[in-house]
Amino acid sequence: MSKDIATPIRTKEIMKKYGFSFKKSLGQNFLIDPNILRNIVDQAGLTKEKGAIEIGPGIGALTEHLARSAKKVVAFEIDQRLLPILKDTLSPYDNVKVLHADVLKADVSTVIAEEFKEIEDVMVVANLPYYVTTPIILKLLTEKLPIKGLVVMLQKEVADRIAADPGSKTYGSLSIAIQYYTEASLVMTVPKTVFMPQPNVDSAVIRLIRREEPAVKVKNEDFFFTITRSSFAQRRKTILNNLTSQLPGGKEKKEQILTALAEAEIEPTRRGESLSIAEFGALADALYPHFQ
Numbered sequence: 001m002s003k004d005i006a007t008p009i010r011t012k013e014i015m016k017k018y019g020f021s022f023k024k025s026l027g028q029n030f031l032i033d034p035n036i037l038r039n040i041v042d043q044a045g046l047t048k049e050k051g052a053i054e055i056g057p058g059i060g061a062l063t064e065h066l067a068r069s070a071k072k073v074v075a076f077e078i079d080q081r082l083l084p085i086l087k088d089t090l091s092p093y094d095n096v097k098v099l100h101a102d103v104l105k106a107d108v109s110t111v112i113a114e115e116f117k118e119i120e121d122v123m124v125v126a127n128l129p130y131y132v133t134t135p136i137i138l139k140l141l142t143e144k145l146p147i148k149g150l151v152v153m154l155q156k157e158v159a160d161r162i163a164a165d166p167g168s169k170t171y172g173s174l175s176i177a178i179q180y181y182t183e184a185s186l187v188m189t190v191p192k193t194v195f196m197p198q199p200n201v202d203s204a205v206i207r208l209i210r211r212e213e214p215a216v217k218v219k220n221e222d223f224f225f226t227i228t229r230s231s232f233a234q235r236r237k238t239i240l241n242n243l244t245s246q247l248p249g250g251k252e253k254k255e256q257i258l259t260a261l262a263e264a265e266i267e268p269t270r271r272g273e274s275l276s277i278a279e280f281g282a283l284a285d286a287l288y289p290h291f292q
């Protein structure tokens with residue numbers, strides 16, 4: 001087995017050899033601690049029958065751990081400057097393919113169909129670029145890709161919001177958007193010292209396992225998400241006040257909103273943060289006929 005990329009000395013050596021400088025605008029904070037990488041990979045439950053997709057391989061710190069554990073790894077990297085470096089650092093591994101692409105624009109579905117033909121189980125494993133964590137996770141979930149789940153590092157504050165339960169301070173429309181598709185759990189918090197350069201915020205790893213069916217069955221998904229977003233527009237307002245002020249024509253339709261709340265058995269004085277996903281589903285379905 002070759003020497004780990006993720007040590008301070010090796011990372012500095014690689015950067016010096018290629019005259020590479022970090023781009024803050026691309027969220028480049030590289031991992032320099034092999035123990036954290038082993039933990040992340042363990043959480044993904046990879047085996048030599050399974051596939052891994054990585055977003056943002058950097059200089060390959062996590063990629064090589066994935067390559068050692070999975071059958072095949074496909075990595076999307078936006079920064080052209082990293083491609084020759086990755087070719088060098090990952091040369092001991094013949095099961096890695098690096099694609100030069102912005103994952104937000106990439107056709108991930110086609111990539112999976114072409115690259116993981118004989119592999120059923122594919123996990124996304126990544127130390128995400130922090131400026132786009134939410135768009136990346138939402139893209140991978142809403143495109144309904146054939147993936148088992150995600151194990152990703154991101155800002156602790158966003159991880160807390162994603163994994164939050166009803167009633168907690170951090171529970172909101174992001175928790176619902178992600179938990180609608182997945183079972184979310186916070187796996188570990190990670191100190192700033194394991195990155196080069198160190199980010200300004202604390203980090204955490206979350207595991208999102210895709211549900212066979214969404215957490216609640218609704219008449220119209222887009223409308224369901226409109227209702228959850230509207231319900232948290234102003235956290236201190238009641239659900240009734242948020243819905244009347246946020247929904248189109250909501251003020252004129254106050255009576256219909258009250259009827260729908262009664263039908264879903266939700267007190268109009270409750271706040272969005274107290275509603276479960278099932279309650280939001282019932283509410284969205286009761287409101288839907290009034291807002292078509």
Ligand code: SAM
Nearest residue numbers: 029030031056057058061078079102103127129
């Ligand atoms: N995986 C490496 C590690 O853990 O050391 C690097 C992680 S670093 C936090 C994020 C990586 O994502 C960088 O390599 C950056 O260039 C890349 N990146 C940023 N935006 C991206 C995008 N839209 N699509 C693909 N890669 C992106």
